[in-house]
Amino acid sequence: MKAVIFDLDGVIADTARFHFVAWQQLATELGITIDGQFNEQLKGISRTESLARILAHGGKTGLYSQVQLDQFAERKNDNYLQLISRLDANDILPGIVAFLDEIAAAGLSVALASASRNGPFILSKLGLSERFDTIVDPAQLAAGKPAPDIYLTAAAQLNVAPSDCVGVEDALAGVEAINAAKMVSIAVGDETELAPANHIFASTAGLKLATVKSVWEAAQL
Numbered sequence: 572m573k574a575v576i577f578d579l580d581g582v583i584a585d586t587a588r589f590h591f592v593a594w595q596q597l598a599t600e601l602g603i604t605i606d607g608q609f610n611e612q613l614k615g616i617s618r619t620e621s622l623a624r625i626l627a628h629g630g631k632t633g634l635y636s637q638v639q640l641d642q643f644a645e646r647k648n649d650n651y652l653q654l655i656s657r658l659d660a661n662d663i664l665p666g667i668v669a670f671l672d673e674i675a676a677a678g679l680s681v682a683l684a685s686a687s688r689n690g691p692f693i694l695s696k697l698g699l700s701e702r703f704d705t706i707v708d709p710a711q712l713a714a715g716k717p718a719p720d721i722y723l724t725a726a727a728q729l730n731v732a733p734s735d736c737v738g739v740e741d742a743l744a745g746v747e748a749i750n751a752a753k754m755v756s757i758a759v760g761d762e763t764e765l766a767p768a769n770h771i772f773a774s775t776a777g778l779k780l781a782t783v784k785s786v787w788e789a790a791q792l
């Protein structure tokens with residue numbers, strides 16, 4: 572095991588709830604209701620694709636021009652940026668700094684594989700930019716999660732073989748992306764929801780490098 576590749580929203584920072592609120596604000600303007608259960612389908616999914624799913628959910632697919640769709644996506648991002656304007660190190664999820672410390676002490680490489688175009692900005696607000704050796708630019712990818720592209724690109728940027736990488740995710744689409752990249756998948760969250768992962772921690776507070784290493788070793792057999 573040579574590298575750990577992280578998702579951002581819901582893994583490193585408690586920002587998944589802000590994405591949800593920002594989408595809810597836009598959906599309400601469009602006369603669409605979205606609840607927490609529907610929101611699970613948006614986790615790890617790009618801004619454009621999330622908008623398409625919300626419109627489909629509200630039975631409004633095909634009603635808007637591309638210009639309008641772009642405006643909706645921008646409006647959601649404005650809502651989101653407003654919600655995260657006071658984001659700081661206090662919004663780092665429990666256990667993450669200690670886990671990053673363990674990873675650094677073990678000499679492993681670290682990458683960010685987030686679908687968010689706000690990833691670098693958020694890492695800097697959290698004071699975590701220097702902890703990451705590389706950040707994948709999601710705008711350059713052919714396919715979003717659950718496709719493996721973002722994890723494979725992270726491994727390539729680190730110059731590490733995918734089989735030597737572990738990915739950490741809070742969403743099913745993300746776990747599927749890690750598995751499709753033939754990496755070892757570590758999930759944080761609900762056991763039933765994230766069942767395809769190699770190992771599931773109930774929360775980020777439980778993340779331990781020793782456990783992750785033994786999961787990776789067991790997967791080599």
Ligand code: G6P
Binds near residue numbers: 590615617687689
């Ligand atoms: C992450 C989040 C999604 C979000 C996506 C794009 O994957 O889990 O909820 O839609 O990033 O984020 P962005 O900040 O570019 O709109």
Ligand code: MG
Binds near residue numbers: 581614740
């Ligand atoms: Mg996430």
